[in-house]
Structure formats: structure tokens, C-alpha cells
Amino acid sequence: MHKICVPLFVAGLLTTFLACSSYAESSPTTVVIDAGHGGYDRGGIPGQRASEKDMTLDVARRLKSILAASGYRVVMTRDSDVFVPLGTRTAIANSNRNAIFVSVHFNSATRRSASGIETYFYNRESLSLASAIHHYVAGGAPSENRGVRRRGYFVLRRTNMPSVLVECGFLTNPTEAGYVQNASYRQKLAEEIAAGVRSRGSVASSRGTTRVATAESIPMQPYIDQTKVHESKKSRSKRSSKKSSRKKKSSSKRSSSDARATSSDREA
Numbered sequence: 163m164h165k166i167c168v169p170l171f172v173a174g175l176l177t178t179f180l181a182c183s184s185y186a187e188s189s190p191t192t193v194v195i196d197a198g199h200g201g202y203d204r205g206g207i208p209g210q211r212a213s214e215k216d217m218t219l220d221v222a223r224r225l226k227s228i229l230a231a232s233g234y235r236v237v238m239t240r241d242s243d244v245f246v247p248l249g250t251r252t253a254i255a256n257s258n259r260n261a262i263f264v265s266v267h268f269n270s271a272t273r274r275s276a277s278g279i280e281t282y283f284y285n286r287e288s289l290s291l292a293s294a295i296h297h298y299v300a301g302g303a304p305s306e307n308r309g310v311r312r313r314g315y316f317v318l319r320r321t322n323m324p325s326v327l328v329e330c331g332f333l334t335n336p337t338e339a340g341y342v343q344n345a346s347y348r349q350k351l352a353e354e355i356a357a358g359v360r361s362r363g364s365v366a367s368s369r370g371t372t373r374v375a376t377a378e379s380i381p382m383q384p385y386i387d388q389t390k391v392h393e394s395k396k397s398r399s400k401r402s403s404k405k406s407s408r409k410k411k412s413s414s415k416r417s418s419s420d421a422r423a424t425s426s427d428r429e430a
């Protein structure tokens with residue numbers, strides 16, 4: 163009798179504790195999870211082996227389970243392999259009250275050695291969430307810490323709530339792609355993001371995250387991923403190697419101004 167009762171009692175205590183700790187969470191209590199890309203939009207760069215859209219969805223689903231178990235209300239902008247336009251994603255987010263928005267992505271670059279975790283925010287009210295998520299994800303991953311960055315991605319500009327986009331590593335980096343293809347690593351990523359969500363507001367002030375800063379000290383970055391632009395210039399010059407050096411120069415110039423013009427609305 164006792165042998166059965168003790169585990170039941172412990173389970174009961176645990177449930178009570180979990181319920182209490184979730185009720186103790188401050189509002190907002192809805193987390194809108196945005197799995198990047200989907201459907202015909204694989205994400206990443208052409209020829210990339212690991213499909214970004216599948217990895218983002220898997221981490222998003224794991225994150226959903228963890229946060230739901232912690233008592234959060236969770237809304238997914240997509241929960242299957244479908245294409246959802248950016249405007250729809252932000253509309254879904256904005257239809258919730260007392261919400262925060264977390265967009266899950268993986269990075270890519272033609273330079274295979276590019277690696278690390280970076281977390282983006284745009285509005286000042288999003289900085290503490292970005293700092294908290296970055297503190298845990300970058301702290302928990304065996305990857306380079308690329309810092310908390312400010313950039314005007316569509317989903318960050320058009321959501322009227324604290325919103326963050328986390329790039330959980332480079333799928334074009336063989337080592338990081340290797341980690342990400344492991345389900346237990348994706349579970350760890352989801353757990354670290356969830357830890358950041360839970361401790362938003364407390365990390366920036368009390369913990370020594372390496373790149374945590376105030377909104378004033380993080381300058382607005384131009385809408386260019388320097389790694390990618392550098393590489394696209396390289397591959398472009400390779401393709402146009404038969405042309406004169408003068409032509410090469412002008413095409414490089416065009417490529418970086420194209421990037422500036424279009425990438426503010428790209429998804430990441």
C-alpha cells in the first residue's frame with residue numbers, strides 16, 4: 163500500500179508545485195511560437211543539405227510542449243509543413259492579448275566555417291526577452307556566441323509585443339548541422355529557449371550574459387548580413403571571372419545595394 167502511495171504522493175506534490183509555479187508567472191502568458199519558413203520555402207541557401215524549415219518546426223513543437231507544460235498558453239503560426247506568409251504570421255501574433263513572440267530560425271552562409279548563435283530584437287520592449295533567450299541558448303550550446311543584435315526583420319517590426327528571432331546555429335556549418343540533426347540537441351535548444359521565456363525580465367539585470375546591453379548601446383544594424391554579402395560577392399565574382407575586373411566591381415556594388423533594399427523584409 164505504502165509502496166504505491168509514496169510515488170502517488172510525490173507525483174501529486176510535483177503537480178501542485180508545477181501548477182503553482184505556472185500560476186506565479188507574470189503576464190503576458192501567451193507565447194506565439196513562429197517556426198521559420200515552411201512549405202516551398204525551405205529556408206537557408208540553395209544546395210543546403212539540412213532543411214531549415216524542418217528543424218525550425220521540430221524545435222517549435224518541442225518548445226510548445228515545454229511551455230504548455232509550464233502553464234503558458236501557446237499559439238503556433240504554423241504546426242505543419244506549410245508556407246505561411248510573413249503578414250499572416252504577424253497577424254496571428256497580433257490577434258493575441260498579453261503575448262510574446264518567439265521566431266525560431268537556423269542560420270546559413272556559403273562560408274562553411276560561419277557558426278554560432280545570434281538573437282535578434284527590434285523594439286526596445288523586446289530587449290529583455292532577447293537577452294534572456296540568448297543568455298540560455300548561447301550559454302547552453304557548444305557554439306560561438308554571436309551576440310544579441312538589433313535588426314528590422316518583418317516579424318519583429320510588425321508584431322506589437324515583445325518579439326525575438328533566435329538563430330539557433332548554422333546549418334551550413336558541418337559541426338553545428340551535426341548537432342542540430344540530433345533530436346536531443348533540438349530538445350535542448352527548445353529547453354533553453356523556454357528557460358529564456360520564463361526568466362525574461364530578470365536576466366538582463368542580474369546575470370552576466372556576455373553581450374547583453376541596453377537598447378541604447380546596441381546600434382541599429384544595416385539590413386545586411388556581412389557574412390552572406392561577403393560570400394555572395396565572392397561567388398558572384400567567381401561566376402563572372404571571365405568578365406573584366408571593372409565589371410566585377412560594379413556587380414559587387416549592385417549585389418550589396420540589392421541586399422540592403424530587399425533584406426529588411428526577408429524572413430531570416
Ligand SMILES: [Zn+2]
Nearest residue numbers: 198205267430
Ligand atoms: Zn530562417
